[in-house]
Amino acid sequence: MDATESLPTLDTARKLGLLPDEFDRIQEILGRRPNFTELSIFSVMWSEHCSYKNSIVWLKTLPRDGDRMLAKAGEENAGLVDIGDGLACSFKIESHNHPSALEPYQGAATGVGGINRDIFTMGARPIAQLNSLRFGDLTLAKTKRLLRGVVKGIGDYGNAFGIPTVGGELYFDDCYNTNPLVNAFSAGIVKVGNVAKATSYGVGNPVFIVGSATGKDGIHGATFASEDISAASTDKLPAVQVGDPFMEKLLLEATLEIIATGYVIGIQDMGAAGIICSTSEMSAKGEHGMVIDLDKVPTRQPNMQPFEILLSESQERMLVVIEKGKEHIIQQIFDKWDLNCAQIGEVTAPGPDGIGRLHFYRYGELVADVPAHDLVLGGGAPQYHREYREPAYIKEFSTFDIADVDDLDTDELPDVARHLLSHPNICSRRWVYEQYDSMVGTANRSTNAPSDAAVVRIKTPETGLSNKSIVITVDCNSRYVNANPRRGAMIAVAEAARNIVCSGGEPLAVTNNLNFGNPYVPEVYWHFVEAVQGMGEACRRFSTPVTGGNVSFYNQSSDDGPVFPTPTIGMLGLMDDPSHQMTLNFKNEGDVIFLVGPSANDIASSEYLYSYRGIKASPAPVFDFGDEWQVQEGIKTMIRNGWLQSAHDVSDGGLFVTLAESAMAGGTGFSIQTDDRYRTDAFLFGESQSRVVISVAPEFVNEVESYLTEGTPFVKLGTVTTHDFVVDGTAVLTTAEAKNLYDNALGRIMA
Incomplete structure (x- = not known):
């Protein structure tokens, strides 16, 4: 690293969304002041969007264990539940709220792309999508524009990608005038023995970036998603990613093919925070390090700065670690699908302290040296207990x-x-x-047989159609949650289960998308705490463990205040016998x-x-x-x-x-x-x-x-x-x- 570089100050850290205490902690971790690339790395990895620093203490109270759980909540790209006959269902829900507020078409489209990548990086083939959408006053021209853009973005991406959208929910209220909510759900099927992990280990194993080239779209997208929407937000349009569903379809097929070789050590989608997120999370999980040459990353623009390459959220990309000596196999597969496939580094041994370090080079020069463990959720990323108190209006409502x-x-x-x-x-x-398109794949059993939840028949390459179907739904009445967050969240879980039962299924497990306002506002944080506790109680009673999900804070503006607290429940059920539909x-x-x-x-x-x-x-x-x-x-x-x-x-x-x-x-x-x-x-x-x-x-x-x-x-x-x-x-x-x-x-x- 260039010792003559002008090192960033506390003011720089603040502009990147870091708190003064966090800036001090970064210097303690590194034993020196970070350079701008390193500070940018910490800013995105310690953002709420990546670290869950203001929510994780309460998320840990949710029930996470069950007889059918095959992956620990939050530790893999998506949840994984045993559905019998040697098969598992991978499913997850995530938000793309802030991008959709600024650029509704691409914001919604890339939300669909991202959630499907989370599924197929597990080795599962996606078979169904749902969405949960909320907008403001529908008499407003702005609301109509947002609704048109979001629906077209979801439709164009999902239809081209070839996965049916089988249901969802749509609500309107003035509280969403500035901040629409766009939550995307996907589910896929995988053989239990073919599941891929988001990890990295084995000194000398090669690290590949595959899929699309890296551009400047989405840089600091995770930071952007961790702040309130304001008039200045339109200046951050580069933080909104651009999607390509046809590229994603190729990436799906190539990814499943390389996983099937058995040579993949670990694989992770590049979503929020891009390369730095994938390298740090996989390394921390595998307790190893990486050395990465940024010169070898395929880029769309010339002369990209190190932080731009590391933080870019360009879509349709994966990080893959494979067994050493099998490089030619992954290269052949991705060449066949006409996709970028570049070895950008290799796995390194952990240090004497057991912590792997990430070393990033550009033009032959070390531009960042950071410990993987200290960047990630569950490692050294900060965790906060925020102040909370009941809003005054609750007593009025009562x-x-x-x-x-x-x-x-x-x-x-x-x-x-x-x-x-x-x-x-x-x-x-x-x-x-x-x-x-609700019928692509020909497995949707509820398009012409309307039911309270979507029923999708399971297909396998070996046996074709199975007698089993997954039964899936997304539910939340945010008006109830606003009136009583604890009871409203319990009702959301109960209604999801009721919809599955009324469709003939048996509830199995939950993923959630927790949409709230600014966590630093005590009344908003009270909504969050109460809702999580209500959700946890209901999930325990239904024996539907939480497999993971997403927290989306900062859904508020100075004009409209916070949106209604909206803890969207995505629930998976199973129907063993088609006669039960x-x-x-x-x-x-x-x-x-x-x-x-x-x-x-x-x-x-x-x-x-x-x-x-x-x-x-x-x-x-x-x-x-x-x-x-x-x-x-x-x-x-x-x-x-x-x-x-x-x-x-x-x-x-x-x-x-x-x-x-x-x-x-x-x-x-x-x-x-x-x-x-x-x-x-x-x-x-x-x-x-x-x-x-x-x-x-x-x-x-x-x-x-x-x-x-x-x-x-x-x-x-x-x-x-x-x-x-x-x-x-x-x-x-x-x-x-x-x-x-x-x-x-x-x-x-x-x-």
């Missing part, structure tokens, strides 16, 4: 009294029904999903409709109260885990006994919307009676939890009633009819009018 809200008159029902069925938070997402659509006239689960005089945080009544301050809806468990066990049993024609959980919009969705999907109507023990609005439009609408053929009604009478609350609501939505003898809407409102509302707004 004072809500349903008695202060007049119940609905019967003649208001059509107006409420039209409002909810055409509301952007409830109406069909047809405008979105028509831009996605259950759909949500009503089937036949005369089938009997039941509401399973406890109703309540509760309209808190419902879409009806929030958008129709205009009352924003209310607690989260009623939720009791004992009721939830009992209902889900009952639904599982009735599906496996073959008694049900349909099952659909009661969620956004309440019972009426659930019934309407089942009827519209089946091209039928319904006729029901309300329960006079409850207010009309609470019974029809309240969102109290742990309720499922089922339909039953007449020949199984006695079996269902006898089974439920043993302890599960239920009400016989009425019957499936041909074409009208009838409540207490009065037609509220025709199926045709409801379907026109529901199917076309979002498209009309976007047009």
Whole structure:
């Protein structure tokens, strides 16, 4: 290293997002002041996006162990769960919020690319994608622009890459006006013996960079993702990456081929923080070092500085360590797929202290010398306990009294029904999903058989189609979490499990995407702490360990404040027998409709109260885990006994919307009676939890009633009819009018 170089100061460190104490600690670790390249390395690796420094102390409280867990949470590129028959499912969810706020098309597209690379670097072939999207006021031109860009980015990348998008969720609220949330989920299948690890060891083993060339896009992207969005954020467009799905498809095939050789020691996707992240994390895990020649990295621009090469987040790249002597094999494979494949270094021995060091050279000169262990999560990266306190508004929300809200008159029902069925938070997402290819791969079993969760049949190269399917969903009602973070997060887990159960699956494990505001704001951090604790409690009760995920802080701005706390739950379930698949659509006239689960005089945080009544301050809806468990066990049993024609959980919009969705999907109507023990609005439009609408053929009604009478609350609501939505003898809407409102509302707004 050039001793004459002007060394950076504390002011430089601050501009790179480091705290004064962190700058001091870096100097202690190195035993000297860092040069600019080294300081840049620490700034990205110690950013929240890479180090989880403000969240890891609470993430460690989440349940991480289970009989089916094949990889420790957070230690590999993605979670890995045993699904039997020698197969495993790798799955994960991650955010690309900040990039999507600035450049929605590339921000969303590269989010899809990144999450799929996390899957296939495990040796798994991706088979399905989901997404969870949140935007601001849809009447704003800016929101429409962001929505169009994000949806097109997801569709273009996923369609070209050849992985079906099989479901997701989409919500709108003013709190997301500046900060949209774009969370991408992917799942893939791998033989248990073919799993690749994100590690590096074996002195002299060669280190390769493969895939795309390295450019200046995405530099300091991890740092950018670890600060609030502001007017100055548009100056950081170079922090947004640019994706190439066709390159990624080639990279997928080449990666799976080299893993199959058995010569791969370790492999890791280059996502946040690029080369420095992959080299440091793999080295730290394998307790070795690396020597890297940056001159050998294929670049797209001439004369790139060392820090630019190290921190670039150019897409479609991998770092691979293979057995020495097998260099020609990896080279031949990547040549066949017409991809860059360059040996840029080799693995080195750890020092006397057992810590591997990373030595980076440029033009023959040592430009950085840093210890891998001190850069990474679980090593020397800082971990903080932040101050937190309950926001004042929580007490205000708790004072809500349903008695202060007049119940609905019967003649208001059509107006409420039209409002909810055409509301952007409830109406069909047809405008979105028509831009996605849901059938590529021919394994999606829910495109033409609508269900609460996506059902994707497993294929293997050896046996073709399996009888098994994965059942996957993403869920979170952030309005509930804002009203009560602990209960709201528990509901998110419970609803994810309920959706899987209603589709015929068995919940197995969870990945999460925790979207919050600035962690240095005590009230925001309170949201985070409470939500993590609620999530942990629910996951323990459902025996669904957390396999990993993503924390996205700093989703706030000076204009809008923080977004609603949004801990998105991605849940994996398994369906062993295709005969267990259950759909949500009503089937036949005369089938009997039941509401399973406890109703309540509760309209808190419902879409009806929030958008129709205009009352924003209310607690989260009623939720009791004992009721939830009992209902889900009952639904599982009735599906496996073959008694049900349909099952659909009661969620956004309440019972009426659930019934309407089942009827519209089946091209039928319904006729029901309300329960006079409850207010009309609470019974029809309240969102109290742990309720499922089922339909039953007449020949199984006695079996269902006898089974439920043993302890599960239920009400016989009425019957499936041909074409009208009838409540207490009065037609509220025709199926045709409801379907026109529901199917076309979002498209009309976007047009």
